[in-house]
Amino acid sequence: MNIQTKLLLLLLSLSIAILITAxxxxxxxxxxxxxxxxxxxxKTQANQAEFVVRTFSEHNSTRYSHLQQYAQSANTRLxxxxxxxxxxxxxxxxxxxxxTTGKWWQx
Numbered sequence: 001m002n003i004q005t006k007l008l009l010l011l012l013s014l015s016i017a018i019l020i021t022a023x024x025x026x027x028x029x030x031x032x033x034x035x036x037x038x039x040x041x042x043k044t045q046a047n048q049a050e051f052v053v054r055t056f057s058e059h060n061s062t063r064y065s066h067l068q069q070y071a072q073s074a075n076t077r078l079x080x081x082x083x084x085x086x087x088x089x090x091x092x093x094x095x096x097x098x099x100t101t102g103k104w105w106q107x
Contacts, residue, residue, distance in 0.1 A: 049078060064095040 052070050071078040071091030080089035090098055 045074070045076060048074070049076070053080065064089065067091065 049070075053067070067078065067080075067089055068091050076091075078089065078091040079087060082088055087098065
């Protein structure tokens with residue numbers, strides 16, 4: 001094997017190693033970027049839902065339907081559970097089908 005062939009194989013090997021390293025680095029970077037985007041989007045949705053629930057001051061029977069409309073417009077499923085584990089609100093169930101120990105806005 002002459003020197004030109006050895007040099008060609010060395011440069012080819014080095015190029016392949018650099019390309020593989022760059023590909024692995026790119027995949028890791030993109031994975032971290034998209035994961036952080038998903039986390040931020042979930043935080044934003046949670047903050048929006050919390051704002052709607054906390055600032056909704058009406059204490060009447062329309063509150064349940066308003067929260068259902070919010071969940072539908074946000075294209076999300078919203079479930080509210082109290083500290084004892086009772087489901088207070090479920091966006092995919094009508095109020096009549098939700099079994100609770102009392103209306104949550106009357107507590």
